[in-house]
Amino acid sequence: MGIINFQGEREDQKKKFNEPISVRDHMTTKLVTLKPDQSLIEVINLFMENKITGAPVVDVAGRLVGIISDSDCMKQISEGRYFNMPIANMRVADYMTKEVQTIDPDKTIFDAAAEFFKTHHRRFPVIEDGELIGQISRKDVMLAALKMSSQNWY
Template sequence: MGIKSYQGPRAEFKNEYKAPILVEDYMTKSLITFHPNQSILEVMELLIRYRISGGPVVNDDGDLVGIISEADCMKEISESRYFNMPILDKRVSHFMSEEVETIGHDVSIFDAASKFNKSNRRRLPVMEHGKLVGQISRKDILAAALKLKAFSWRR
C-alpha cells in the first residue's frame, strides 16, 4: 500500500532553550560595597538607607575580602549591651565574614538555587575571572523563576 500524503522529510526539531537562565542575567550589577576600614555605624546607616541586608567588602584594589550583613551588625549591638557601653565606632573588618562563598557569573539559576538551598546564605557575590562583577540573592532567584514560568522548562 502506498503513502497518500507524504510531504517530504521533516525538519529536524531542535529543542533550544531561549530563556535567560544564567546568574549574570539576574544578578545585581550596581552594588553598594563596603571597605574593611569603614565604620560599622556607617554600614548600618547605608543598610537602612538603601534597604539592603548586606553587601560585599572590597579592598582598595577592588578585591573581594569579605561580606557584611545585618547579622554581623547585630553582633556590635549585642556586644555593646553586654558590656554596658554605647555602640562603638568599630571597623567593618572586626565584624565582616572573611570566608565568603561565591558563585560564577555563568552558573545557571537552577544551580544557584541549589547552592542557596544547601547553605544559609541570603546573597552570593558573583565572580568573573577572579573579579567581583555582581551579587545574586535569593530574591533574584525567585524573580528569575517567575520570569521563566512563561517558558518551557523541558530540555
C-alpha cells in the same frame, strides 16, 4: 478498527527554551560595597538608606575581601549592650565574614537556588577572573523563576 485522529497534526509540546537562566542574566551589578575600615554605624546607615541587608567588602583595589550582613551588625549591637561597648568604634574588618562563598556568573539560576538551599546564605558575590562583577540574592533567583513559564522547567 483503529482510532481516527480528528485533531490533525499536533504541534510539538515542548517549547524551545530561550529564557536567560544564567546568574549573569539576573545578578545585580550596581552594588553598594564597603571598605574594611568603615564603622558599623556607617554600615547600618548604608543598609537603611539603600534598603539592603548585606554588602560585599572590598579593598582599595576593588578585590573582594569579605562580606557583612545585618545579622553581623545585629550581633554586635546585642553584645555591645551586654558588655557596655558602643558600636561606633567597631570596624567592618573585625566583624565581616572573611571566607566568602562566591558564585560563577555562568552558573544557572537553578545552580544558585541549590547553593542557597544548601548554605542558607541570602546572597552570593559573583566573581569573574578574580573581579567582583555583581551579586545575586535569593530574591533575584525567585524573580528569574517567575519570569519563566512552567513548560520551560524540564
